[in-house]
Amino acid sequence: MELALDLPPQVADAGVGVHGHAGPHEVFRLPRLWQLHLYGYCGTLEFDGFRHPIRPGHISLVPPDTEVRFHYDAPPCEHLYAHFVLPGGGERRRVPVMQDAGAEAVVLGASLRQTVAAGTQSPARAAAELWTVLWRTTGLAGASGIREGSGHPAVRTAMAHIEEHLARPLGVPDIARAAGISHTQLTRLFRRDTGLTVVGYIRRRRMERARHLLIASTLAIPAIAATVGIPDLQAFNKTCHRELGASPRAVRRSGGRGVGAG
Secondary structure (H helix, E strand, O other), X not given: OEXXXXXXXXXXXXXXXXXXXXXXXXXXXXOOOEEEEEEOOXXXXXXXXXXXXXXXXXXXXXXXXXXXXXXXXXXXXXXXXXXXXOOOOOOEEEOOOEEEOOOHHHHHHHHHHHHHHHOOOOHHHHHHHHHHHHHHHHOOOOOOOXXXXXXXXXXXXXXXXXXXXXXXXXXXXXXXXXXXXXXXXXXXXXXXXXXXXXXXXXXXHHHHXXXXXXXXXXXXXXXXXXXXXXXXXXXXXXXXXXXXXXXXXXXXXXXXXXXXXX
């Protein structure tokens, strides 16, 4: 299943659905709309010849004009749903038809309820809430449609930790602990999935952020160095030369033209 999420969805309908009134089996198809369900019951979703167990906290995504068969263990069965159009193209993210949202189910449920609440009053807010839900589904443990090079969930967690703490000292053991794996595992997975060491990735991200701030802001160079976690100016200058091919002042003067375009 592939989602194009570069543009927000257009929400046709969202609500709390109750299925099974007519019996333990139903057939469902939306000719022009995607359908997303966050389940609060047990059953089975039959899709494209495969049967996917439904459990509370599971979330499913079905593309337009696709027939699905629901089998309910104990109807009537309640779920949160959204029917929507995806207008975007561009980069596509692969997600399974059915995923266990785990601890994320609470957050996803809250955003879907906001989608429902905003539906008749603020379509833009409803679209934003559902967009958030869709992006979060691409980050669940079962999703594999992320950018090539960051496929393992622990690597994604490590990357998120690095982004949140880029201005602070970052040690590989601490990052591994945040990702829930050993130092050795993180080192191996990072090299496999990104082609970089953890330290090399941190250095690259710091310099990408530094380059942006040098070109796009008037922030003083010492402040930029501190913001990207390299407060020692000599070390910052050395890293700039190594990663961006020029001094911080030269990168700033270039305005992104050639020098430091790395």
